[in-house]
Amino acid sequence: xxxxxxxxxxxxxxxxxxxxxxxxxxxxxxxxxxxxxxxxxxxxxxxxxxxxxxxxxxxxxxxxxxxxxxxxxxxxxxxxxxxxxxxxxxxxxxxxxxxxxxxxxxxxxxxxxxxxxxxxxxxxxxxxxxxxxxxxxxxxxxxxxxxxxxxxxxxxxxxxxxxxxxxxxxxxxxxxxxxxxxxxxxxxxxxxxxxxxxxxxxxxxxxxxxxxxxxxxxxxxxxxxxxxxxxxxxxxxxxxxxxxxxxxxxxxxxxxxxxxxxxxxxx
Numbered sequence: 001x002x003x004x005x006x007x008x009x010x011x012x013x014x015x016x017x018x019x020x021x022x023x024x025x026x027x028x029x030x031x032x033x034x035x036x037x038x039x040x041x042x043x044x045x046x047x048x049x050x051x052x053x054x055x056x057x058x059x060x061x062x063x064x065x066x067x068x069x070x071x072x073x074x075x076x077x078x079x080x081x082x083x084x085x086x087x088x089x090x091x092x093x094x095x096x097x098x099x100x101x102x103x104x105x106x107x108x109x110x111x112x113x114x115x116x117x118x119x120x121x122x123x124x125x126x127x128x129x130x131x132x133x134x135x136x137x138x139x140x141x142x143x144x145x146x147x148x149x150x151x152x153x154x155x156x157x158x159x160x161x162x163x164x165x166x167x168x169x170x171x172x173x174x175x176x177x178x179x180x181x182x183x184x185x186x187x188x189x190x191x192x193x194x195x196x197x198x199x200x201x202x203x204x205x206x207x208x209x210x211x212x213x214x215x216x217x218x219x220x221x222x223x224x225x226x227x228x229x230x231x232x233x234x235x236x237x238x239x240x241x242x243x244x245x246x247x248x249x250x251x252x253x254x255x256x257x258x259x260x261x262x263x264x265x266x267x
Contacts, residue, residue: 005042005240010260011035014108019076019166032061032069041064042257045250048234067246074245079252083141085163086189086259090140093166093174095266097137100204101178102223103160103187105132105233115240118148122174129229132160132249136178139222139229141255142167142261146248158195180204230254 006014030185038103040060044051051063062218073079079163090096110117110129120128128149132143143163166174176254180202183192188208206217231237233254241247 001212004034005039005046009264012040012171013089013260014038014082016142017078017081017085018073027143032065034069036060037066037069041070041253045233045253048237050240062108070249071246074249079256083256083259084167086256086263087140087142087165088153088168089263090259091169093266094170095262096139096140096167100137100180100182100219101134101142102137102141102182102220103132103134103157104184104220104223105130105153105186106227108237108239109158110149110239112240112242114244116146116148116244116247118150119148123149129244129247131227132156133223133226133230133255134160134164135223135226137219137222138227138262141226141230141258144251144255145250146244148219154189155193156193157183157187161195161199161201163220177201182217182223184217184220186212192243226258229258234256 014109022030034065036059038056040058040063042062043058044054044063044066045050050104051067054060054063054066056062085098087108107122107130108127109120110127110204117129119125130147130149130151132145132147134151136142143160143165145156145160145163161177164176168174177199178201181196182204185204185206185208187205193203194204196254204219206220230251233250235250236247236254239247241250
């Protein structure tokens with residue numbers, strides 16, 4: 001199980017990002033191996049099972065042990081750093097297409113409530129969250145942001161774009177701005193177009209009452225596909241975590257896993 005979920009290649013990329021383990025002067029039982037803990041975290045992310053149902057025969061320790069490791073690594077910024085490190089590898093290999101990027105959002109139920117939740121206007125006002133994703137032309141997730149479900153997509157356009165990290169290129173300086181940004185009618189506001197142009201980005205935003213809604217668009221469909229890829233991680237279909245940082249940790253790990261798939265496919 002460990003070899004299928006956490007391959008040697010994936011572990012070699014992740015192992016260098018871990019924070020140093022604190023000494024334990026009072027002794028006690030030896031902690032669970034970090035690779036085993038990562039295996040348990042990925043198993044919960046992909047299967048969607050509750051932490052307490054994590055199979056003991058996997059050798060990952062208890063679900064609470066894996067949850068604590070997920071929390072500690074989130075506090076240390078490991079999950080976002082892991083995502084950015086994989087984006088750097090894709091960038092150095094010339095696999096990120098900056099010519100056209102796409103932006104969109106998807107809502108999900110948040111039954112436990114907590115931070116970054118609000119009444120979902122598409123689900124009869126029930127508590128929900130919304131994930132905003134910007135992807136390159138192939139669907140590689142470049143940045144992700146979590147907000148309440150009642151936050152309008154256009155309000156966080158600048159925040160999502162600014163979350164794209166500087167990504168190394170085969171030659172020259174790191175890059176973080178696409179040439180063009182495609183978005184649907186939810187972003188059809190002058191302030192969104194001005195925000196793009198201030199950053200040197202050409203906005204390609206669908207216009208309300210002018211362009212048809214029958215099709216996703218020639219270039220925007222890739223972000224819809226990436227959102228569906230993220231939803232295949234069953235833990236992300238519904239937000240079970242009351243703490244928004246724990247859900248964001250899962251979300252960053254899912255984006256990192258998608259980037260790793262692109263690395264395996266093309267490198």
